[in-house]
Amino acid sequence: MTTLLPPRPPAASDHPAKGHPVRPGRARLNRPGVAWTLPATVFFLLFAVIPLIAVVVLSFMTWTGLGDPKFVGMENWQELAGDPVMLKSLWLSLLFIVLGVATQTPVSILLGVWAAGPQRNRAVLSAIFFLPLLLSSAAISVLWRALLDPNFGVPAQFRWLFGDGNLFGHQPTAIGVIIFVGMWQFTPFHTLIYQGAAKSVPPVLYQAAEVDGAGRARQFFSITLPQLRNSIITSVILMVVGGLTTFETVLILTNGGPGTDTTITAFYMFEEAFRRYNFGMGSAIAVVLVVVATAISLVMVKLSGYDKMRSTMEGV
């Protein structure tokens, strides 16, 4: 839950003024200084934060990978603004996000709530359900690409169901496959989020509902779902950012095709930068990705009142 939140500030009594401990008994406690954070912070600055700043700078430059980048002002941005593929990629990304959230959320809530309960065989089944999460996106994509191969895979065996069997050759089925593979891969992760949250729902709420004669469905909708609210937001934000940056799945399953029909923004960035050696343009697309991801997360946090979560947690 802490994911997108600032850490809870230390309790007021611990340091009321500028880090001077009040209670005399604690004054002599050795506390680690900022120096302890330096190795990690410097390392992270160097390999994650400085590149993030650099990508903005590079978006105003042109670079082919050879020689030094040259400053070109708004050129990449103007070209990007009039680029139909860029616009299409943004729409596709949005579609991927919506379909991803719509397919993964219900399944992972149901599985998570189920796994939090006392059912038999739960441990064994949970262990099996967890498997896809361990595998790399590359392995999963290669696996499904092979399973769904038009000539040697499952569609070839069940022609009555799959028609010509070329799921990767038509836009709707290609998108469907990518969404399905994403669901296969990431549902376990979100299930775990919901499982953890469902476990921490106070049992007294269910007991009270039982006394009031509420059925299982009623309990689910009136107690479980509202109690999962914050987890739903965390999970959906992670899905949105994850969906926006889907890459291996698209590269391996469809290579962005047919045509540009599954070229989502993250994949377009890769194509521009590393296949057409347009590193400036690739950087501009990367900046769009970061801005869109941050904007969606912030809007969702605001709309949901998630930033005020501390007060809702105190109520429980």
Added chain:
Amino acid sequence: MRTRPNYIAGAAVTLWLLIVALPLYVMVAASVQSRTEFSANGPVALPTGFTLDNFLEVFRSGFGKYFLNTFVVTAGVVGIVLLVVPPLAYAIVRSQSRSTTLIFRFFLLGLAIPVQAVIVPMFYLINSVGLYDTLLGIILPTAAFALPICTLILSGTMRDITPDLYEAMSVDGASTARTFLRLVLPLSKGGLSTIAVFAALQGWNGFLLPLILTQSDSTKVVTLGLFNFQTQYGINVPGILAAVMLSMIPVLLVYLFARRALVQGLMGVGGK
């Protein structure tokens, strides 16, 4: 409560079990069949023969070397994470200064930075420091991107150490460093193994960074090997599935021994 059997949940869970398990079954079944048997039987059938030729072919195409490379990358990533995250988490949990709080926020924001966003400057950076096409060039950025989640998990576990213990240490006159080595590290063993497993998964499963930052066969990692194998031997479905299966085995072994650490770490991400 919850005494009557929940048929809807039961049905949904069974359906999901099929969706998860069937592809894995097809993979295992196909990888032990010859290509002719596989195309004769079709993918969804009981295997009629048994052969290990597919695995041999995978190794002949260079996977041994790829496994070794991936192992080096994984060990490097785990090493870096275990070196820099514990002091950071210790400071976040125990220091009461404003700056460590800010640094924690900074790492939390880091959770939202996708690798794709920085891949172009990373390419530039790794190139200009002469690490292009080296394993170290993959290890450093992979470890950097594993830091936020590992910091979050480890500081979560370190918070469980009670203040009394710190007080006892300081009454005994222990320094900050001594407290860290003698109290914090031994009591955070669970968290340490969780972040080690996480870092290992990132190292083992990484794809984009190796794809962009290496090119020669001598630095190829398993995930790239799979991708290449698929583009080169696209029609050899049993061979490809054997390769996918091989790539999973080390992770499955880790899962067998570290399931609890992994699952609880993930639950902590969103479950509190």
